[in-house]
Amino acid sequence: MITATDMTTMLAQNLRVIGLQTEGLTHGDSMLQLPFRGNCLNWVLGHMLVSRDYMLRIAGAETLWDADKSAPYMFGSEEMTAEADAVPMESILADLQRSQECLAEVMTALDDGTLDAPFENERDDTLRKRLAFMTWHDSYHTGQTEYLRQLSGVNDKVI
Amino acid sequence: MISGAEMIHLLARNLQVIEAQTEGLTHADSMLQLPFRGNCLNWVLGHMLVYRDHTLKMAGGVPLWEKTRALPYWYGSEAMQADDDSVDLGIILADLRRSQERLAAALAALTEAQFNADSCDHGDNLRECLLELVWHDGYHAGQIEYLRQLTGVNDQVMVI
Numbered sequence: 001m002i003t004a005t006d007m008t009t010m011l012a013q014n015l016r017v018i019g020l021q022t023e024g025l026t027h028g029d030s031m032l033q034l035p036f037r038g039n040c041l042n043w044v045l046g047h048m049l050v051s052r053d054y055m056l057r058i059a060g061a062e063t064l065w066d067a068d069k070s071a072p073y074m075f076g077s078e079e080m081t082a083e084a085d086a087v088p089m090e091s092i093l094a095d096l097q098r099s100q101e102c103l104a105e106v107m108t109a110l111d112d113g114t115l116d117a118p119f120e121n122e123r124d125d126t127l128r129k130r131l132a133f134m135t136w137h138d139s140y141h142t143g144q145t146e147y148l149r150q151l152s153g154v155n156d157k158v159i
Numbered sequence: 160m161i162s163g164a165e166m167i168h169l170l171a172r173n174l175q176v177i178e179a180q181t182e183g184l185t186h187a188d189s190m191l192q193l194p195f196r197g198n199c200l201n202w203v204l205g206h207m208l209v210y211r212d213h214t215l216k217m218a219g220g221v222p223l224w225e226k227t228r229a230l231p232y233w234y235g236s237e238a239m240q241a242d243d244d245s246v247d248l249g250i251i252l253a254d255l256r257r258s259q260e261r262l263a264a265a266l267a268a269l270t271e272a273q274f275n276a277d278s279c280d281h282g283d284n285l286r287e288c289l290l291e292l293v294w295h296d297g298y299h300a301g302q303i304e305y306l307r308q309l310t311g312v313n314d315q316v317m318v319i
Binding site: 001002003006010013017026030034035037038075109132139140141142143144146147150151153154155156157 | 160161162165169172177193194195196197237270290294297299300301302304305308309311312313314315319
C-alpha cells in the first residue's frame with residue numbers, strides 16, 4: 001500500500017520542480033494569461049496550495065489559508081485575470097514550502113488504521129486513497145508550470 | 160510502500176485524462192505549436208509512450224516501440240515541428256492503451272523481492288525507480304489540458 005512517506009516524497013519532488021520553474025519570475029509574470037483557455041501561473045500555484053490545505057484538513061491538521069483567501073483558487077472558480085483577487089506569488093511560494101513541512105509532519109504521523117479508515121467521497125473510499133489522489137493532482141498541476149514559465153518568454157529549460 | 164497495483168491505478172488515471180483531453184482532436188491538432196517554448200501534443204503523448212516503454216522494460220516486459228520510432232520522442236530530442244518525424248496521433252493513442260495492458264501485466268507479475276532489488280540507477284531500488292516513472296507520466300498528463308485548449312476547442316472535459 002502507498003505510504004505517507006511515498007506521498008510526501010512525491011509532493012517534495014513537485015515542490016522542487018515548482019522552485020525551478022518559478023526561479024526568476026515575478027508576480028507580474030505569474031499573472032500573464034495564456035492565449036487560449038487555461039488559468040495563469042498564479043492560479044495554478046494557489047490552487048495547489050488550496051489542494052494541499054485540503055490534504056492537511058482531511059489528515060486532521062490546520063490549514064494555512066482561510067476560506068476567503070482560498071476561494072479564488074478553488075476548483076470551478078472564475079478565471080483569474082484581475083490582480084485584485086491574486087495573492088502575491090512570493091507569498092504563495094513561501095506557503096507551499098510551509099505546507100510541505102506541515103504535510104510531512106502530519107501525514108507521516110498517521111497510522112495505518114487512520115489511513116485505511118472509511119472516507120466519504122465520490123471518488124475514494126479511504127483516507128489513504130484520497131490522499132493518494134490529491135498527491136497525483138499535485139503532480140498533474142506541477143507539469144503545467146513548465147508551460148506557464150515559458151509563457152513569460154524566458155525561453156529556457158530549467159529541469 | 161507503493162504496490163504494483165497502485166502504480167497501475169495511477170497510470171490508468173493518466174490514460175483516462177489522455178482519452179478525455181484528446182477526444183475529437185485530429186493528428187493535425189496534435190502538431191499545433193505553442194506560441195512559446197514547449198513541445199506539441201504529439202510529442203508529449205509520444206514521450207509518455209516512450210517512457211512507459213522504459214517502465215515496461217524495467218518491469219521485465221517488452222516495449223512497444225523500436226528505437227528508431229522512439230528516438231524523436233526521447234528527452235532532449237529536437238522540438239517536434241515537422242510532420243515527417245511524428246507518429247500518427249491515432250497510433251500513439253492506440254499504443255498508449257496497449258502499453259497500459261502490458262504495464263498492468265508486468266507490474267502485477269513483479270514479486271516483492273524484485274520490487275526491492277537494487278537494480279536501477281535512479282533510486283534505491285526498482286520500486287523507487289518505477290514510482291519516479293509513474294510520477295513522470297502524471298506530470299505530462301497535466302500538460303495535455305493546455306495542449307487541447309491550444310486547438311481552440313475552449314471547453315472543459317474533465318473535473319480535476
